[in-house]
Amino acid sequence: MVVSTMSFKPTLPLLISAFVSLLTGCNEANKLSLSERSIIYCSEGSPETFNPQLSTSGTTTDAIAKQLYNSLIVYKGHNNILGPSLAKDWHVTRDGKKITFYLRQDVRFHQTNYFTPTRLFNADDVLFSFNRILDKSHAFHHVSGGQYPFFQSIKFDELVEKVEKINDFTVRFILTRNDSSFLANLATDYASILSAEYGEKLFIENTPHKIDILPVGTGPFKLKDYRVGSLIRFYRHDLYWQEKAKIEQLVFDISPSKTSRLTKLLAKECDVSSYPIAHAKIAERSDLLLESITSLNVGYFGFNTKKQPFDNKLVRQAISLAINKQAIIDTVYHSKAARAKSILPKTSWAYDSNTPELGYDPVRAKSLLEVAGYPQGFTMDLWAMPVQRAYNPNAVTMAKLIQADLKKIGVKVKIVSYEWSTFLRRLSLGEHQSFLLGWNADNPEPDNFFTPMLSCSASENGNNRTFWCNEEFDQLLQKALKTTNMSTRKSYYAQAMAIISEEIPLLPIAHSKRFQARGTDVEGDILSTFGGISFYQASKTKLTSEPQNIAKPDKSKKVSN
Amino acid sequence: MLTFTLRRISLFIFTMLVLTLLSFSLSFLFPGDTVINHSGQINATASELVQLNKAYQMDKSIVDQYGAYLTHILNGDFGQSMASQSPINNEIIELLPATIELSLVALLIAMVVGIPLGFIAAINHNKASDNVILSLAMLGYSIPVFWLGLLAILVFSIGLGWLPSAGQISLLFEIEFVSGIQFIDILLSDSPYKWQAFSNASAHIILPACVIALAPATIFIRLSRAAMIEVLAASYIRAARAKGLSFQQIIFRHAIRNALIKIIRHVGLQFANLVTIAMVTEVIFSWPGIGRWLIESIYQRDYTAIQSGLLVLSCFIFIIHILTDFIYAALNPLARGNQHGS
Numbered sequence: 001m002v003v004s005t006m007s008f009k010p011t012l013p014l015l016i017s018a019f020v021s022l023l024t025g026c027n028e029a030n031k032l033s034l035s036e037r038s039i040i041y042c043s044e045g046s047p048e049t050f051n052p053q054l055s056t057s058g059t060t061t062d063a064i065a066k067q068l069y070n071s072l073i074v075y076k077g078h079n080n081i082l083g084p085s086l087a088k089d090w091h092v093t094r095d096g097k098k099i100t101f102y103l104r105q106d107v108r109f110h111q112t113n114y115f116t117p118t119r120l121f122n123a124d125d126v127l128f129s130f131n132r133i134l135d136k137s138h139a140f141h142h143v144s145g146g147q148y149p150f151f152q153s154i155k156f157d158e159l160v161e162k163v164e165k166i167n168d169f170t171v172r173f174i175l176t177r178n179d180s181s182f183l184a185n186l187a188t189d190y191a192s193i194l195s196a197e198y199g200e201k202l203f204i205e206n207t208p209h210k211i212d213i214l215p216v217g218t219g220p221f222k223l224k225d226y227r228v229g230s231l232i233r234f235y236r237h238d239l240y241w242q243e244k245a246k247i248e249q250l251v252f253d254i255s256p257s258k259t260s261r262l263t264k265l266l267a268k269e270c271d272v273s274s275y276p277i278a279h280a281k282i283a284e285r286s287d288l289l290l291e292s293i294t295s296l297n298v299g300y301f302g303f304n305t306k307k308q309p310f311d312n313k314l315v316r317q318a319i320s321l322a323i324n325k326q327a328i329i330d331t332v333y334h335s336k337a338a339r340a341k342s343i344l345p346k347t348s349w350a351y352d353s354n355t356p357e358l359g360y361d362p363v364r365a366k367s368l369l370e371v372a373g374y375p376q377g378f379t380m381d382l383w384a385m386p387v388q389r390a391y392n393p394n395a396v397t398m399a400k401l402i403q404a405d406l407k408k409i410g411v412k413v414k415i416v417s418y419e420w421s422t423f424l425r426r427l428s429l430g431e432h433q434s435f436l437l438g439w440n441a442d443n444p445e446p447d448n449f450f451t452p453m454l455s456c457s458a459s460e461n462g463n464n465r466t467f468w469c470n471e472e473f474d475q476l477l478q479k480a481l482k483t484t485n486m487s488t489r490k491s492y493y494a495q496a497m498a499i500i501s502e503e504i505p506l507l508p509i510a511h512s513k514r515f516q517a518r519g520t521d522v523e524g525d526i527l528s529t530f531g532g533i534s535f536y537q538a539s540k541t542k543l544t545s546e547p548q549n550i551a552k553p554d555k556s557k558k559v560s561n
Numbered sequence: 562m563l564t565f566t567l568r569r570i571s572l573f574i575f576t577m578l579v580l581t582l583l584s585f586s587l588s589f590l591f592p593g594d595t596v597i598n599h600s601g602q603i604n605a606t607a608s609e610l611v612q613l614n615k616a617y618q619m620d621k622s623i624v625d626q627y628g629a630y631l632t633h634i635l636n637g638d639f640g641q642s643m644a645s646q647s648p649i650n651n652e653i654i655e656l657l658p659a660t661i662e663l664s665l666v667a668l669l670i671a672m673v674v675g676i677p678l679g680f681i682a683a684i685n686h687n688k689a690s691d692n693v694i695l696s697l698a699m700l701g702y703s704i705p706v707f708w709l710g711l712l713a714i715l716v717f718s719i720g721l722g723w724l725p726s727a728g729q730i731s732l733l734f735e736i737e738f739v740s741g742i743q744f745i746d747i748l749l750s751d752s753p754y755k756w757q758a759f760s761n762a763s764a765h766i767i768l769p770a771c772v773i774a775l776a777p778a779t780i781f782i783r784l785s786r787a788a789m790i791e792v793l794a795a796s797y798i799r800a801a802r803a804k805g806l807s808f809q810q811i812i813f814r815h816a817i818r819n820a821l822i823k824i825i826r827h828v829g830l831q832f833a834n835l836v837t838i839a840m841v842t843e844v845i846f847s848w849p850g851i852g853r854w855l856i857e858s859i860y861q862r863d864y865t866a867i868q869s870g871l872l873v874l875s876c877f878i879f880i881i882h883i884l885t886d887f888i889y890a891a892l893n894p895l896a897r898g899n900q901h902g903s
Contacts, residue, residue: 034733034734034754034757035731035733038733040731040732040733224735225735228645230849231732233732233735249733251732251733253732255727255847260727260847263714263718263719263726263727264726264727266718266719267714267718267719267722267725267726267727268722269725269726269727269728269731
């Protein structure tokens with residue numbers, strides 16, 4: 001009797017499992033078409049604005065710059081050579097003060113549900129974009145706060161006298177002086193071109209602030225939808241002036257939690273993930289690919305050259321010789337960084353492979369200390385930054401390693417750390433003897449590494465916390481800026497780096513890498529050495545019906561440089 | 562039935578009054594200025610502050626202040642979120658449907674799984690299957706939901722790759738917001754990928770809903786088991802058996818119906834428990850519901866959002882409670898006569 005009543009028991013779980021398999025089954029089969037044409041990117045944060053001119057934050061630049069906009073010129077190829085973009089050609093006068101850009105005549109702005117362009121891109125748009133930054137009386141200058149951090153840091157308004165329209169497709173920049181970093185700065189993501197026509201429309205509608213919220217650009221994607229803290233949806237710009245992007249839809253899934261980014265990546269809910277954790281776990285999966293790129297940054301160990309005993313060059317050399325950089329890279333950077341020979345990373349065009357590097361030689365270090373007059377060693381303090389940065393993921397651990405290294409040559413190290421803002425303030429007052437810090441470059445222009453970090457002017461009111469000031473070094477930097485000949489400039493920078501190696505105001509330690517993880521079905525370059533990421537080249541291959549590859553592809557462990 | 566309805570409605574009104582009194586007093590208890598806690602306008606200028614003080618009648622007696630607060634709430638003005646500076650009622654309207662959807666699906670799963678299992682246990686009272694079901698129920702009840710949620714993601718999303726781990730639907734599908742209940746919106750949309758979106762959304766809801774459903778399901782097992790045992794011991798069952806009805810006839814025609822009535826009473830009570838579990842689960846599965854929003858508000862010390870969120874959630878739970886009471890009363894005439902309610 002009892003047995004007969006139990007006949008309905010197994011049907012329920014059976015029904016549920018059938019339902020589940022039905023759902024997941026058809027889900028996989030049909031979604032393929034849509035998912036093949038789209039990429040979901042798990043990003044680490046929301047952008048602050050949709051106008052790259054207004055921000056230097058990496059998260060914002062990643063999200064908007066290369067997706068939505070173009071600059072007049074761009075850096076191309078692995079050697080980072082300047083190439084045409086919205087300007088098909090340009091001409092620099094002999095004195096370097098007049099730069100004429102010849103614009104493309106076939107560029108269309110985005111057509112979105114908030115704006116329909118009626119004309120092609122022309123000189124007015126270039127004037128609009130740059131006058132907004134330069135001209136304080138421009139109708140849009142003070143919209144969204146009137147702060148243009150990148151352009152203010154390079155003193156753009158002092159450099160550019162005016163921007164002229166020669167004809168509809170020719171624009172001329174008139175500079176107050178010759179500056180060879182000018183073109184490099186125009187090629188950054190920050191120098192994006194906005195639509196003047198859209199600006200006019202918003203001005204008439206009295207909603208000028210919308211220009212930075214609802215963007216109209218010329219880039220390969222256009223904005224479809226943005227929900228703060230949740231997602232950004234881009235559609236392909238079908239009338240892009242170059243070949244159109246390979247994917248039709250690009251979605252930024254904003255996931256600030258690093259574990260949730262990892263989960264989504266592993267569960268295939270995002271195709272590409274920014275700054276992944278658990279590198280080993282990702283590398284061992286055959287369906288995921290861990291990539292990295294050496295960014296333009298440097299983490300260094302600096303000395304206060306205005307304080308005893310580091311006012312003595314020999315002491316600085318001795319300390320540098322005693323430090324085992326490779327051990328630091330293995331421990332602090334988990335071997336995921338390039339050892340720094342000098343302050344310029346390998347990816348910079350001015351990098352010189354012949355730059356001398358002080359090696360690791362504790363014996364010589366000890367003898368140098370004796371020559372310098374410290375046979376018994378001395379006690380020093382070492383300031384370790386309290387926050388995590390790409391160029392230095394763990395300064396306190398690094399300080400401890402340095403402490404152990406220096407103990408071997410008889411130097412006692414006291415590690416000092418303050419809360420970040422106090423740390424920076426006291427550092428600028430010069431209270432320290434030595435410190436751990438780093439530098440992130442804004443553009444591929446090598447000057448961006450030298451002048452802000454080590455020039456005399458930067459030691460007075462800037463980022464030069466070594467307070468090192470060397471006339472010869474400064475003159476080399478000036479000369480390098482006055483010429484546009486790349487190889488001449490390169491040789492000037494090589495000489496400057498030789499001076500750094502000799503004088504050692506700071507010991508460059510590592511150029512860290514930027515990581516990204518993606519499914520093996522996503523193809524095309526996304527990361528770039530500097531500036532924001534770009535999904536223009538990215539595409540997706542068809543997923544094979546077999547869930548697992550029989551042979552593990554070699555790609556999974558390849559780390560590209 | 563009329564007295565019953567009136568009694569429930571008056572109970573609802575009084576409970577809501579007490580709840581608003583509580584949320585009103587929270588503004589005083591939270592740190593910061595009371596009127597700013599009420600309105601959430603942390604960046605208010607001096608003139609705006611004067612206006613706000615007037616609107617909330619801060620210069621008058623506490624009773625007037627409470628009256629002004631009530632008027633604001635009755636007008637649907639919960640103030641602004643301190644964190645995002647957008648009106649809270651907009652945020653709640655966007656988020657509450659997702660929570661309702663998730664909790665209802667979870668409740669359904671809990672009932673569909675729990676009640677039959679409880680009946681089976683009761684029918685096989687004191688036999689092996691009864692003991693197995695009871696021990697499983699005990700085990701299920703003891704599992705903490707945050708651990709179960711993570712485990713489910715680890716096994717089903719990462720390990721087996723069967724089900725997605727986060728969100729309501731794949732971000733690739735664009736579904737216009739109409740009712741907020743995802744399934745209804747998908748059916749209303751004119752997207753060419755409607756049915757893919759539907760199955761995708763179903764796949765997304767399975768894991769969180771099952772995780773939420775586990776604890777209530779175990780309670781339903783025990784409730785339905787107890788109810789069934791009680792019914793099976795009743796004299797009318799014995800009479801039916803004496804009349805020669807087969808066991809199946811007894812169970813399906815008499816026992817199940819009578820046992821179900823007893824269980825329905827508890828659904829409302831269980832729903833409160835279920836919503837609490839749902840709040841934690843929403844965080845784990847990044848479900849865009851009000852629970853996750855409320856927990857984030859706590860992190861961000863968004864006092865206005867905490868107040869209004871609590872008020873709306875408790876109101877929602879209470880409405881469900883009353884609804885189940887009505888259903889119970891409609892099914893069981895005996896309950897309507899109960900003078901003192903439950």
